[in-house]
Amino acid sequence: xxxxxxxxxxxxxxxxxxxxxxxxxxxxxxxxxxxxxxxxxxxxxxxxxxxxxxxxxxxxxxxxxxxxxxxxxxxxxxxxxxxxxxxxxxxxxxxxxxxxxxxxxxxxxxxxxxxxxxxxxxxxxxxxxxxxxxxxxxxxxxxxxxxxxxxxxxxxxxxxxxxxxxxxxxxxxxxxxxxxxxxxxxxxxxxxxxxxxxxxxxxxxxxxxxxxxxxxxxxxxxxxxxxxxxxxxxxxxxxxxxxxxxxxxxxxxxxxxxxxxxxxxxxxxxxxxxxxxxxxxxxxxxxxxxxxxxxxxxxxxxxxxxxxxxxxxxx
Amino acid sequence: xxxxxxxxxxxxxxxxxxxxxxxxxxxxxxxxxxxxxxxxxxxxxxxxxxxxxxxxxxxxxxxxxxxxxxxxxxxxxxxxxxxxxxxxxxxxxxxxxxxxxxxxxxxxxxxxxxxxxxxxxxxxxxxxxxxxxxxxxxxxxxxxxxxxxxxxxxxxxxxxxxxxxxxxxxxxxxxxxxxxxxxxxxxxxxxxxxxxxxxxxxxxxxxxxxxxxxxxxxxxxxxxxxxxxxxxxxxxxxxxxxxxxxxxxxxxxxxxxxxxxxxxxxxxxxxxxxxxxxxxxxxxxxxxxxxxxxxxxxxxxxxxxxxxxxxxxxx
Numbered sequence: 001x002x003x004x005x006x007x008x009x010x011x012x013x014x015x016x017x018x019x020x021x022x023x024x025x026x027x028x029x030x031x032x033x034x035x036x037x038x039x040x041x042x043x044x045x046x047x048x049x050x051x052x053x054x055x056x057x058x059x060x061x062x063x064x065x066x067x068x069x070x071x072x073x074x075x076x077x078x079x080x081x082x083x084x085x086x087x088x089x090x091x092x093x094x095x096x097x098x099x100x101x102x103x104x105x106x107x108x109x110x111x112x113x114x115x116x117x118x119x120x121x122x123x124x125x126x127x128x129x130x131x132x133x134x135x136x137x138x139x140x141x142x143x144x145x146x147x148x149x150x151x152x153x154x155x156x157x158x159x160x161x162x163x164x165x166x167x168x169x170x171x172x173x174x175x176x177x178x179x180x181x182x183x184x185x186x187x188x189x190x191x192x193x194x195x196x197x198x199x200x201x202x203x204x205x206x207x208x209x210x211x212x213x214x215x216x217x218x219x220x221x222x223x224x225x226x227x228x229x230x231x232x233x234x235x236x237x238x239x240x241x242x243x244x245x246x247x248x249x250x251x252x253x254x255x256x257x258x259x260x261x262x263x264x265x266x267x268x269x270x271x272x273x274x275x276x277x278x279x280x281x282x283x284x285x286x287x288x289x290x291x292x293x294x295x296x297x298x299x300x301x302x303x304x305x306x307x308x309x310x311x312x313x314x315x
Numbered sequence: 316x317x318x319x320x321x322x323x324x325x326x327x328x329x330x331x332x333x334x335x336x337x338x339x340x341x342x343x344x345x346x347x348x349x350x351x352x353x354x355x356x357x358x359x360x361x362x363x364x365x366x367x368x369x370x371x372x373x374x375x376x377x378x379x380x381x382x383x384x385x386x387x388x389x390x391x392x393x394x395x396x397x398x399x400x401x402x403x404x405x406x407x408x409x410x411x412x413x414x415x416x417x418x419x420x421x422x423x424x425x426x427x428x429x430x431x432x433x434x435x436x437x438x439x440x441x442x443x444x445x446x447x448x449x450x451x452x453x454x455x456x457x458x459x460x461x462x463x464x465x466x467x468x469x470x471x472x473x474x475x476x477x478x479x480x481x482x483x484x485x486x487x488x489x490x491x492x493x494x495x496x497x498x499x500x501x502x503x504x505x506x507x508x509x510x511x512x513x514x515x516x517x518x519x520x521x522x523x524x525x526x527x528x529x530x531x532x533x534x535x536x537x538x539x540x541x542x543x544x545x546x547x548x549x550x551x552x553x554x555x556x557x558x559x560x561x562x563x564x565x566x567x568x569x570x571x572x573x574x575x576x577x578x579x580x581x582x583x584x585x586x587x588x589x590x591x592x593x594x595x596x597x598x599x600x601x602x603x604x605x606x607x608x609x610x611x612x613x614x615x616x617x618x619x620x621x622x623x624x625x626x627x628x629x630x
Binding site for chain 2: 129130144146147149151152153154155156157158159161163164165166168175176177180245248249250253254255256257282285286287288291
């Protein structure tokens with residue numbers, strides 16, 4: 001018999017709500033403009049209306065639970081705690097609000113942890129006990145699964161590998177420190193590397209030189225690399241080098257059986273993945289030789305965030 | 316009622332065997348010269364004789380189990396797997412050998428993991444669910460506890476933070492790679508830093524300059540620092556800086572409530588611990604502010620290894 005759960009992916013701009021069947025198919029989605037709400041009560045109430053609609057439109061008589069992936073979402077408390085990119089300030093007990101309106105179990109976490117759980121329940125990590133996911137986006141998120149469970153740590157904030165320091169005293173990070181992994185390997189970091197390389201090579205006249213600096217994206221770098229642009233290829237080679245070190249360091253921590261990469265920059269394919277794997281092999285401590293796969297996420301791009309959120313209900 | 320267990324600490328030179336009471340007191344110890352044995356059967360048999368003697372001499376009628384801390388000891392298999400500093404080559408199923416002679420549960424792990432378990436069962440981490448230990452010795456070992464359990468990873472080799480890369484393309488490491496944490500913050504790394512600083516300052520005529528380079532030890536550096544020698548203080552300041560980054564990175568992984576440091580170099584006291592804490596605070600991601608203590612191990616120096624091994628029986 002089919003069962004259903006709801007995945008909610010809260011972003012600063014939009015909130016995506018999806019009805020997910022137990023076999024991992026996202027049957028239908030609805031979207032709300034997060035940024036248009038300044039109070040959390042009508043926001044939650046409007047989401048609940050969408051959930052009921054999704055259920056009735058898809059003949060789902062009941063749902064097992066609701067999983068919410070939110071910025072600064074805390075698994076232990078069910079609260080959003082001081083998200084900087086939401087209008088809802090301070091600590092918002094969002095799990096309780098949904099629970100009181102719909103009376104089903106509600107699980108909250110941040111989007112990187114949800115992504116790891118999505119991979120475990122619906123993706124390439126099915127059946128795995130120990131793995132790590134890295135999500136390359138505006139920043140770099142990570143989710144760590146040890147012995148089949150997400151690592152949350154003492155306060156719920158474990159798995160911030162985007163803010164592990166890769167290069168001491170290196171690039172300045174938005175968090176106020178220097179050298180964080182995400183300044184090198186996020187989409188933003190890739191743009192930064194491209195800008196630096198173009199500055200260092202005034203004779204470069206490839207496709208990226210035609211773009212206004214402010215308009216440059218990591219997708220353009222990836223596309224140019226796939227079309228053989230040497231500078232773009234160099235950017236991804238450097239990105240892969242840095243990321244490979246970070247993956248090797250993560251392995252020295254929890255000795256996982258696989259690492260999954262996801263997010264926009266990964267779409268550059270082998271132009272990024274080959275340098276990642278090369279650097280990973282070079283920097284991996286010999287005791288782990290041959291024991292760890294570096295793979296691309298197997299969640300469908302469009303529904304990955306919703307599947308991750310829905311998977312939290314299986315946590 | 317008192318219960319007893321046996322802790323065995325296997326080193327390349329000596330093997331220490333201790334009888335440990337349930338309250339964490341090591342009642343008595345015996346030592347065997349590991350390096351004198353070239354076959355494992357007589358070695359194990361001689362240890363078993365010592366265990367029986369320890370029991371009869373201390374009125375311990377029975378033991379709950381035997382914990383063995385061994386180089387390349389694997390928790391999952393109970394084997395020593397290719398230890399480079401032992402005469403017993405290849406894979407040695409040491410747990411089965413002890414079990415067949417004494418018929419009690421036998422648990423095997425490496426010494427760094429045993430140290431973490433010792434801290435959990437008998438030391439400063441009692442009652443903690445999430446913490447990490449770093450042992451500074453010839454190398455740097457680490458043990459990671461998540462949700463009350465040691466992290467072993469897929470193959471039993473998790474927690475090799477001494478071989479996480481701190482400085483990409485940095486100091487050459489015995490493992491064949493460059494920039495590993497232990498090349499900077501082990502006893503050996505401290506000696507290396509002192510030698511580098513002395514080379515860079517030919518006018519230095521402090522106590523360390525009187526020692527032949529081959530005879531220099533990290534203990535001498537620690538002693539000189541405690542006596543105010545500026546070069547030795549600088550060495551520990553640099554060591555603390557590097558170690559603080561590594562601790563901050565470890566926190567970004569598992570979000571522990573404490574990190575414990577142990578091993579010879581820690582005996583330098585505040586000359587090392589202050590720079591460690593300063594660097595840790597500087598490099599810790601803000602989401603963990605105020606949530607993590609950096610502490611010195613609370614296991615008694617002389618019995619720490621045996622207590623760690625014995626604690627494995629509570630795993």
